[in-house]
Amino acid sequence: MFASAPDSGNGNSGVSRSLLIPMRFVWPYGGSRVFLCGSFTRWSEHIPMSPMEGCPTVFQVICSLSPGYHQFKFFVDKEWRHDEHQPFVIGDYGVVNTIFIAREPDMLPPSFSPETPGRSNMDLDDVSSQMEAAPTISNADLEVSRHRIAAFLSRHTAYELLPESGKVVALDVDIAVKQAFHILHEQGIPVAPLWDSCKAQFVGVLSALDFILILRELGNLGSDLTEEELETHTISAWKEGKVHISRQMDGNARSYPRRLVCAGPHDSLKDVALKILNGNVATVPITQSSSPDGLFPQLLHLATLSEILKCICRHFKHSSSSLPILQQPICSIPLGTRVPKIGESNRRPLAMLRPNASLGAALSLLVQVI
Structure with a gap:
């Protein structure tokens, strides 16, 4: 899951190459094959992303990046995509997401250092990340969605x-x-x-x-x-x-x-x-x-x-x-699931x-x- 990709040098002049900070990149919108590409790969290497266990529509990968400003985008099923809910700009490679990694060493998790070899997928919770893998929706956002959908259904006809x-x-x-x-x-x-x-x-x-x-x-x-x-x-x-x-x-x-x-x-x-x-x-x-x-x-x-x-x-x-x-x-919506929530009866078994x-x-x- 970890990839130490070469940096493009954007905004990173004078930074020691030995200081690499693990960052998790997440694509939560599904797909069959998802890759990550960015300035830290010189826009030439496509880093494969893996689906999360228990949530196959969410893809993620950990990359060790040098501090500074980076641009990236996703290659989803042979189509270039960006995440509109993360910071983005229009650059030489079209619309790209951006990320800034501070130089301070306290960004590193206490249990991890750049010299730590080969961490397993079970250690993902300890990795510093600025991106949520599967964000939960608040009650306010849920009510907003319900209200707007209900208003649309009421205004429009068959x-x-x-x-x-x-x-x-x-x-x-x-x-x-x-x-x-x-x-x-x-x-x-x-x-x-x-x-x-x-x-x-x-x-x-x-x-x-x-x-x-x-x-x-x-x-x-x-x-x-x-x-x-x-x-x-x-x-x-x-x-x-x-x-x-x-x-x-x-x-x-x-x-x-x-x-x-x-x-x-x-x-x-x-x-x-x-x-x-x-x-x-x-x-x-x-x-x-x-x-x-x-x-x-x-x-x-x-x-x-x-x-x-x-x-x-x-x-x-x-x-x-x-x-x-x-x-x-899609995995955040309990539809088509076999196992009911804890404490709930399985009213209609599969x-x-x-x-x-x-x-x-x-x-x-x-x-x-x-």
Whole structure:
């Protein structure tokens, strides 16, 4: 982890080369391969940086530098980058970060001297550093981020999710289930709204969950559904049968189909996100009807939480510093983690399968967690 790189001489004339001070450089914004380059390497050598243990999106390296003024930048996945949250200037090598190392020897940690050979990675906590590896966010910064995101979601509407061009696919409830899944496969889409001509409305969606449930039914010996019947079994008939299947899996399940969750183009992004979360659905159709009774709506788009997140990122792309939470490494957010915090119960344990598990077991597990 330590590298004693040659100095470029910027601001270091007359300084003894024997005085080298270990400094830790950190890139906390992720990447596959990250290198450090600077005036102390004469801008020619790329020093590889290593991911931190337990936090793979944070890269670091220790370099022994002479006191004085240094410039540096990062080479992340074949792209030159700088850390906008550290001091930077525009120099001969573009935008570069800067660091000034004082000459006073008391900057050295008590347990370390330049003559100390080969320290291990476990000694990083003793190394003097002017850069935080994984800075923690304060409650004030967290509230600022929440307020600005909430304000953005309230001001902007679902209309902004609509692409400039594209197509939307809807399925008639009277077509065969097998034909419907072939259409989804050919169009490369995981879900499609269902149109009921008699009601002149969208009445539901056909998704991967339906496909999984049908596969499970075909594998059940006591099932009334056969593979041959899929040729003629309509989506409408399947949805009615799905209610019965849901009651068998969950005795408290309702005895009627769940109402389709929709949104309009003028609904705020906040309302769309709440409909997705509160409705426990993956997508919400964006529809618009010119009829006072809401009949014959036009399908405009299918909204998802990931699209709303992309919209937030696009809006704050050039002002990311106004959202302190976006500056945190991904490992600081407890999402997708297996182990709960000390004292907390693991309310939803990680679902896992062994390599030799059957396809039926995998499908059953997917149904439980969806």
